[in-house]
Amino acid sequence: MLAGRRFRLREPIVAAAVENDGRTMAWLIPSSSVIEIVSRTANGLRMLDVSWDGRVLAMPESAIAERGDELFEPLLGPGPAGTMDGMVRPAQPVPKAIRAAASF
Numbered sequence: 001m002l003a004g005r006r007f008r009l010r011e012p013i014v015a016a017a018v019e020n021d022g023r024t025m026a027w028l029i030p031s032s033s034v035i036e037i038v039s040r041t042a043n044g045l046r047m048l049d050v051s052w053d054g055r056v057l058a059m060p061e062s063a064i065a066e067r068g069d070e071l072f073e074p075l076l077g078p079g080p081a082g083t084m085d086g087m088v089r090p091a092q093p094v095p096k097a098i099r100a101a102a103s104f
Helices: 061-067 096-102
Strands: 006-009 013-018 024-029 034-040 047-052 055-060 068-071
Touching: 013 061, 024 055, 047 061, 055 061, 061 068
Parallel strands: none
Antiparallel strands: 006 034, 006 068, 013 024, 013 055, 034 047, 047 055
C-alpha cells in the first residue's frame, strides 16, 4: 500500500488539482519539498493523490519514482496527544479503576 509513504523531491514536479470553482490548476512542486501519498486517483491512470503544503494534488506515479527519495525517518515535531517522538502508539485499554471512577 502506498498511502502514508513520504518522499523528498530531488527535482521539481508538476502536479494538478481541481479548485473549488471547478478549474483545474497546475502546481510546480519545488525540489526538496516533502510530499505524502494519500491514495491512488480514482481514474486509474497511474496518478497518485499526494499531500503538499496543505493541498491534495494529483501527480504521476512515475515522476515520484524518478525524481523523489523515500523518507523512512519518523515525523519530527509534536505528534498526537500522548506521544513523545511523533510515532503513533497502539491504543491501550483503559484500566479498570479508571473505568469504575468514570461511571456515574
